[in-house]
Amino acid sequence: MMIERCAYARAGLIGNPSDGYFGKTIAVIVRNYQARVTMYEAPRIIIRGGHRDRLEFSSYSEFLDDVHLNGYYGGVRLIKAAIKKFNDWCAAKDIRLDRTFAIEYDTNVPVRVGLAGSSAIVTATIRALMAFFHVEIPKPVLPGLILSVELEELGIGAGLQDRVIQVYENAVFMDFEKARMERDGYGLYEPLDPTLLPPLFVAYHDNLAEGTELTHYDLRSRFNRGEQDVLDAIQHWADLAEQSRILLQDGKGMAIGPLMNEAFDLRASLIRISPGNMELVRRGREQGAFTQFCGSGGAIIGCYDGDPARLRRLRISYAEMGAELIVPQIQAVSKTNGEAVGAIRL
Secondary structure, eight states: OEEEEEEEEEEEEESTTGGGGTOEEEEEEEEEEEEEEEEEEOSSOEEEOOTTOOOOOSSHHHHHHHHHHHTTOOSHHHHHHHHHHHHHHHHHTTOOOOOOEEEEEEEOSOTTSSSOHHHHHHHHHHHHHHHHHTOOOOTTTHHHHHHHIIIIISOOOOOSHHHHHHHHOSEEEEEOOHHHHHHHSSOEEEEEOGGGSOOEEEEEOTTOOOOHHHHHHHHHHHHHTTOHHHHHHHHHHHHHHHHHHHHHHTTOGGGGHHHHHHHHHHHHHHSOOOHHHHHHHHHHHHTTOEEEESSSSSEEEEEOOOOHHHHHHHHHHHHHTTOEEEOOOOSOSOEETTEETTOOOO
């Protein structure tokens, strides 16, 4: 029996990074990129790395280029931690895992640019394990388990937003209100009609990553110290997400654009933004679009009026700085064996 499961990239539309602080967010799935995990029966547990888990290089420069792009860790540690956390969850439910397997993965999600490539690997792994062992995990609970892989097992700072949208897909409004989280262990996750969204684009640059752990570590320490400007900002980001939800439901999708700008400008007033990331934001706005970060840096999401000429100008402008622009595929056109038609193959 061979099992394949995938998870897609994602973009935070508005509200982040309040998701790690009992806030509210809206996110969309980006089916253009995916992580895919394959599992099958084997005489022992075997974990095979993907093409980014390189251990051989033709030269020092090739080695250094790989370290610069991928860091010191590939996806294998994510898969190992996911298997461990899945086993912990099953053990707590008196579910015994007594089969051995081989597991392998690959991904084309751009690395460390805020498109949730790491959580896509973890989400696809947990989905594959669930299918292989015939284990059902309640949908609202699943994002928390996926988050625990990085947060608890690997000590990587992150929030629930990425995992929620990768579990629910399409577009989702999320309310992480503290009392609900403490009572239920998960938030309110409300799917939104993707057709209500304004025309969107995503632009990213491989060399502009600002690791999520750096952003969250700084913000968390300031939050824990009770810095009033941070507390106020988290509430403001949550309010912007709530306002955007209402506008979308009222059929006023383009009206969220100024709120996206406001969300980023608030972030820039609190957190250091590198010149390259500021340029990603600025170029979009110079062409008449509204822009803000998808995650912690390296990629931005923008909305515009739908004019094809404006999109061409945006694409040209981003190409001038070496950045890639895509139109995110949010809805699954149709499905064959669980794969969205139109998704880029690995």
